[in-house]
Amino acid sequence: MAAISYELIKTCQQSGARLGKIHTPHGSIDTPIFMPVGTLATVKTLSPNELKDMNAQIILSNTYHLWLRPGEDIISEAGGLHTFMNWDRPILTDSGGYQVFSLSKLRDIKEEGVHFRNHISGEKLFLSPEKAMQIQNALGPDIMMAFDECPPYPAGRDYMKASVERTSRWAERCLEAHQRPNEQALFGIVQGGEYEDLRKQSANDLISLDFPGYAVGGLSVGEPKDVMNRVLEFTTPLLPKDKPRYLMGVGSADSLIDGAIRGIDMFDCVLPTRIARNGTCMTTNGRLVVRNAKYARDFKPIDEHCDCYACRNYSRAYIRHLVKCNETFGFRLTSYHNLHFLLTLMQRVRKAILEDRLLDFREEFFEQYGFNKE
Ligand SMILES: Nc1nc2cc3nc(NCCc4ccc(CCO)cc4)[nH]c3cc2c(=O)[nH]1
Numbered sequence: 001m002a003a004i005s006y007e008l009i010k011t012c013q014q015s016g017a018r019l020g021k022i023h024t025p026h027g028s029i030d031t032p033i034f035m036p037v038g039t040l041a042t043v044k045t046l047s048p049n050e051l052k053d054m055n056a057q058i059i060l061s062n063t064y065h066l067w068l069r070p071g072e073d074i075i076s077e078a079g080g081l082h083t084f085m086n087w088d089r090p091i092l093t094d095s096g097g098y099q100v101f102s103l104s105k106l107r108d109i110k111e112e113g114v115h116f117r118n119h120i121s122g123e124k125l126f127l128s129p130e131k132a133m134q135i136q137n138a139l140g141p142d143i144m145m146a147f148d149e150c151p152p153y154p155a156g157r158d159y160m161k162a163s164v165e166r167t168s169r170w171a172e173r174c175l176e177a178h179q180r181p182n183e184q185a186l187f188g189i190v191q192g193g194e195y196e197d198l199r200k201q202s203a204n205d206l207i208s209l210d211f212p213g214y215a216v217g218g219l220s221v222g223e224p225k226d227v228m229n230r231v232l233e234f235t236t237p238l239l240p241k242d243k244p245r246y247l248m249g250v251g252s253a254d255s256l257i258d259g260a261i262r263g264i265d266m267f268d269c270v271l272p273t274r275i276a277r278n279g280t281c282m283t284t285n286g287r288l289v290v291r292n293a294k295y296a297r298d299f300k301p302i303d304e305h306c307d308c309y310a311c312r313n314y315s316r317a318y319i320r321h322l323v324k325c326n327e328t329f330g331f332r333l334t335s336y337h338n339l340h341f342l343l344t345l346m347q348r349v350r351k352a353i354l355e356d357r358l359l360d361f362r363e364e365f366f367e368q369y370g371f372n373k374e
Pocket residue numbers: 094095096097098099145146148149150189216217218219220221248249250269270271274275
C-alpha cells in the first residue's frame with residue numbers, strides 16, 4: 001500500500017480547478033490547500049494548538065535548515081519530526097533543492113551533487129540526492145521532495161535544458177535511495193523554466209518514474225505573475241489527473257486563486273508569517289501595514305470580515321502599539337491572522353469549486369481586495 005492516495009472529488013466546470021482529498025498516514029488533507037511553513041520545526045510564533053484552531057491540515061518544514069540545526073540525527077532520536085515538534089497531522093519537507101540555491105553563495109553544482117557553504121557558519125558542505133533522501137528519511141515527514149535544481153530566473157535555454165536533464169537523473173537517484181516508500185511519499189519536481197518543451201521533457205521524465213505526486217518547481221523566483229500563470233497553463237495539464245499537484249513557494253492570495261484555477265492542489269509560502277513579523281496584514285480589502293500612524297486610534301479589528309482570534313479580541317490600535325514596541329505578542333497576532341486569512345481563503349476556494357463558481361469568486365475577491373487596480 002502506498003504512503004498516500006489522492007481522491008479526486010470534483011472537477012470545476014468553470015476552470016481546471018479540482019476538489020480533492022490526500023490521504024496520508026497522519027490524516028487527510030482537503031485540496032486545494034495552503035500549507036503553513038515551519039522551516040525550523042515551528043511555524044514561527046504559533047503553537048500546534050493555534051494551528052489546529054485555524055484548521056491547518058498540513059505544515060511544511062525544511063531539510064536544509066534542519067540538517068544544519070539541530071541535525072537530523074537528533075530529530076530521528078526524538079522519534080521523528082512529528083514527535084519532536086508535537087504535530088500529529090501531516091508534514092511535508094522540502095529537499096533543500098531551493099534553499100541551497102537561494103541561501104548559499106559559492107555553490108558548485110556537479111553531477112554527484114552541490115558543493116556550497118553553510119549560510120550560517122561558512123563551512124563547506126555537500127548535498128546530493130542520496131544525502132537529501134537520508135535526511136528526509138530520518139525526519140520522517142509524510143511527503144518528501146526529490147532533490148532538484150531550482151534554476152535562477154531568468155535562465156538561458158541551454159542552461160535550463162542541461163539542468164532539467166540533471167534534475168531528472170537526480171530524481172531517479174532519489175527513488176533508488178528511498179528507504180520507506182510505503183510510509184513516506186516522494187514527490188518529483190518538474191522544472192524547465194518558461195520553456196514549454198523543457199517543461200514537457202521534465203514532466204515526461206518524472207511521470208515515467210511514476211511518483212505518487214508532482215510539484216511544479218522553478219516558479220515564484222521573481223518572474224512576473226503572467227509568466228507563472230502561462231507556465232502553469234501548459235504544465236499542469238501534462239501531469240496525471242489522479243495525483244496531487246504542488247506549486248512550490250506560492251502564497252499571495254491572487255496567486256493561490258489563479259493557481260487553483262489552473263489545476264494546482266497544494267501551495268506553500270513563508271509570505272503570510274514573514275510579512276506578519278514586520279507588521280503587514282492581509283485583509284479582505286488588501287494589505288494593511290498596522291504600524292502606520294493612521295491606525296493609532298483605530299479601534300476596529302485588523303479585518304472586519306474576519307472571525308479569527310486576533311480580530312475577535314484586539315484592535316488595530318492595540319496591535320500597532322505592540323508591533324511598534326517590538327512586543328512578541330503583536331507578531332503572534334499578525335501571524336495568526338495572516339495564516340487564518342489564507343487558510344480561510346482556500347476554504348472559500350474549495351466551496352466555490354464545489355458550487356462551480358470559482359471564476360465568479362475570483363472576480364468578487366479581486367474586486368474587494370483591489371487586485372484589479374494593481
Ligand atoms: N525543491 C524546490 N523547492 C522550491 C521552493 C520554492 N520557493 C519558491 N519561492 C518562494 C518565494 C518567496 C520567498 C520569500 C517570501 C517572503 C518575503 O517576500 C515570499 C516568497 N520557489 C520555489 C521553487 C522550488 C523548487 O523549484 N524546488
